[in-house]
Amino acid sequence: MHGEKKSAIRQTVFLIVAIAITVIFMFPLLWVIVSSFKTRLEVFLLPPKWIFLPTAQNYRDIFTSDFMYQFRNSLIIAALSMGISLFLGSLTAYGFSRYSIRGSEGLLFWILSLRMLPPIAVVIPFYLLFRSLGLLDTNAALILVYCIFNISFSIWVLKGFFDEIPIELEEAAKLDGYSPLQVFWKVSLPLARSGIATTAIFCLIQSLNEFLVALTLTTRKAVTAPVGLAKLQTFLGTDWGRISAAAVIFMIPVVVFTILVRNELIRGMSFGRMQ
């Protein structure tokens, strides 16, 4: 009886703390969403108005602006760089995990070091490189750059997940008559799916949010949403309502993707500890 009461109290306290933390973390998000439905004047009111007549004008403006084109660019670039990174990353990680490669530790560190570089250090060489390749202001340039960051990240994360898969499972499949590539495809990859989901979401977020490289390498055709968002701050002033509306639209893909893979994600983020 006593124990039950104690655990009930503990549960209540846990719930209160959890809700408090959630509110603190969700507040900026809530602010953006609320602002996106306010008129230009209401956005600046202090103290802020929580009860107001919502307007869809900001969304209407955004839907007819360049932002939707930039948003599409962002999605294409993020999706492709994520896809390529996962494909190449998983194969490479599998290779590192399953085959003894001479100097593999040094090689792995070198791969990781690609990601340690601050983007500012490489952005000018990249600019020169892509200019001579004639790839400035193209989606391809951004996809390539994001792949460099995402592949190295994928290799590191996925290697850990492949290491966790018992080798006997693959040996069993080999004995059953499957070729090494089939074994990878039918046994190892499905078993690493929580790792794949985790890596995918990190790659997606990284590519969607990236600003500096996108700003430097694009001018008009390949401008991505974060750069476009920044460009909404014009010399005529900042229209926070429209920026908020754009931000809300920009959040949707990540939210949708996260919901789609949430089950895998929870297992993946705890690195397989939750079975």
Next chain:
Amino acid sequence: MATLVLEKLNLWYGKHTHAVRDVDLTVEDGELCVFLGPSGCGKTSTLRMIAGFLTPTSGKIYLDGQVINDLYPGDRNVAMIFQSYALYPHMTVQEQLAFPLYAKGKRTKQEVTQKVREIAHFLHLEDLLHRYPRELSTGEQQRVAIGRALIRQPKLFLMDEPLSQLDARLRVEMRAQLRKLQQELKITTIYVTHDQTEAQGLADKIMVMNVGRVQQIGKPTEIYENPHNLFVAGFIGMPAMNFWRGTVTTSSSEVTFQGRGITLPLPPSLLPLFGTYTTQEAVMGIRPEHLHPVATSQGAWPGEVYLVEPQSNEFILDLKVGEEIVKVRVDKRKLPLRPTEGHIMFIKPEEEHVYFFDPSSEKRIR
């Protein structure tokens, strides 16, 4: 159905570890051969070479007369039951069983379903077909692993300590079932274990290994009754064989053994082993079950009871004979009263079960 031959098989890990040394073995069609030895003796390495996961440094593996050294594991027509069972966590039992059949991609769905149904019926898995491995008990998992191995009718069955994860009771039960299954299907089988009881209970043939070398190959009874060397003698039998280091001295008609702190008379029938009037260093070995308590001291060895371990139907007694502790296994019904510590008893060995080994080469003296 197949014959397996290993010819001068060697395996080096790097330059310094010689894991398997000159293994020669023939396993006849339908035979169950157990690789027995302590951990690190090379038995699993040998098995993995047969499966194709390791490439022998030298030597040949023949399956039905064909050299399979360089064949891909999947092309060897060999099935394996792993210690962990290696069931695919993302597949249901039905999918696990069908998985090997789809490998070469020649079968229709109906054929596969039919086969899966047959094997499921055979192993009583019908009710489990839609479960995932994590929803199965260890015993059920093992049956699925067996099913997955059987379904494509392999020439050779490899088992890597398949019973080690089961609890003691289930282990004995499954051991009998495995044996029955293997005899019914007559599939040539290699079975790796470090458990000698398992080996004795299952094998047609046992290959005892230690430090990468074959110590002895033979029927279970042969290995037990006629060990070729000190290692086999000590490894087989529970409790282990008693060993005495000492000197054997013979006269024209008597044999005596001088051990630590005691001189033991031995049966004259052992005389031909050594010849008359000689003195020779030797290790004498007698199994606990081959020492019997006797009523008189005549020609017997005195021992002080040091420890009594009662078992369900027998006693295991630790006797102090000279300065050595000797284990004796005694049927409870043959002792008039329960032995107590400090009590002096007399024991005699069975003549035909006294073994001698050369202390330097560790080979049996015969």
